Amino acid sequence: MLLLGIESSCDETAAALVEDGRKVLSNVVASQVDTHRSFGGVVPELASREHIRNIGYVVRKAFDDAGKAYEDIDGIAVTQGPGLIGSLLVGLSFAKAMAYSLKKPLVPVNHIEGHIYSAFIENPDVEYPFLALVVSGGHTSLIFSPEPQCYQPVGRARDDAAGEALDKLSKFLGLGYPGGPVIDRLAGEGDPGRFAFSIPKISDGRLDFSFSGFKTAALRHIREAGIKPRRSGGRISRIILDLVASYQQAIVDTLVSQTRKAEKKLHPRSILLVGGVACNSHLRKVFKHTFEETRKPREGARPVSVYYPSPVYTTDNAAMIAAAGAQRFDPDLPPDQELNAVAGLRLC
Ligand code: KG4
Ligand code: ZN
Numbered sequence: 205m206l207l208l209g210i211e212s213s214c215d216e217t218a219a220a221l222v223e224d225g226r227k228v229l230s231n232v233v234a235s236q237v238d239t240h241r242s243f244g245g246v247v248p249e250l251a252s253r254e255h256i257r258n259i260g261y262v263v264r265k266a267f268d269d270a271g272k273a274y275e276d277i278d279g280i281a282v283t284q285g286p287g288l289i290g291s292l293l294v295g296l297s298f299a300k301a302m303a304y305s306l307k308k309p310l311v312p313v314n315h316i317e318g319h320i321y322s323a324f325i326e327n328p329d330v331e332y333p334f335l336a337l338v339v340s341g342g343h344t345s346l347i348f349s350p351e352p353q354c355y356q357p358v359g360r361a362r363d364d365a366a367g368e369a370l371d372k373l374s375k376f377l378g379l380g381y382p383g384g385p386v387i388d389r390l391a392g393e394g395d396p397g398r399f400a401f402s403i404p405k406i407s408d409g410r411l412d413f414s415f416s417g418f419k420t421a422a423l424r425h426i427r428e429a430g431i432k433p434r435r436s437g438g439r440i441s442r443i444i445l446d447l448v449a450s451y452q453q454a455i456v457d458t459l460v461s462q463t464r465k466a467e468k469k470l471h472p473r474s475i476l477l478v479g480g481v482a483c484n485s486h487l488r489k490v491f492k493h494t495f496e497e498t499r500k501p502r503e504g505a506r507p508v509s510v511y512y513p514s515p516v517y518t519t520d521n522a523a524m525i526a527a528a529g530a531q532r533f534d535p536d537l538p539p540d541q542e543l544n545a546v547a548g549l550r551l552c
Pocket of ligand 1: 214339340341342343366367368370371382383384385388479480481482483484485518519520
């Protein structure tokens, strides 16, 4: 079964051809980073216009790279939400028009479920039940899945998402956009113990996340230590490296500590680390160390395995959308022309 996946929920226009939900024949991503860089964040109106400009070329290239014709596909999986409404509408309208003209089934996919399935592309042995930490620029959620397509909410961001928190510090310090990869690279050179960030206590016992306090604390450190943002192209001072390392450490500690509490409560067989922030090298290392390497399995229980996708499947892409769509594909589904984008679509 061959599916075309289309993704346009934020600032990446993406298309991919995937066979049987796993074999990726092509995976094309047109990034808009250059368009949004000077604004230090995604500008929704510009994002929609860029998607319109790119979508035709990206889809055509996905077929060319895979050596397939339009008629070869069995259906189209497309992101329905959550995301920026203007951006979602471009991919969804394109998918509807293609499904109509080719008379092929259209499978709507939740972007978060797409991120979850990104971990399955290279790891067919992911076992249920699993606990997924979805960490990206727009989302931070812990989701428990006892069986395929059954999702239970465990925790979520109460304010900023983890990626948003990284992007904002980078913006304050003039380090570049998007901030996550820059901070990942610089944090390795700094001292994570130099600046204190206290991890907020969530008093109602839920496994939620709160990162906005770190942003306020970082601004206080910047003010008190008299840290000047880096001038364009200038050297990065030791104090900035230390601040960045301490900030990243606080975010990673929060993510690991909530995931650990959830793991103790729910006893999953697998832990999935997915979404753009899952590219972070320190986070990956600490996850492996915490849940696999230093863990003695409970008496009689199997040890837990940690899975994270390769970077190409970690940040937004359409292979993960086709992989998720394949689970729900039915050749009798219609080329649904009533389907609409939903900016706040929930998975659970
Ligand atoms: O999944 P994604 O491409 O888009 C959303 O669905 O939001 O995630 C983008 C986020 C951005 O905030 C970016 O700064 C962050 O992922 N990111 C990283 C790294 N690479 C991307 N954060 C930390 N370390 C990285 N290496
Ligand atoms: Zn995403």
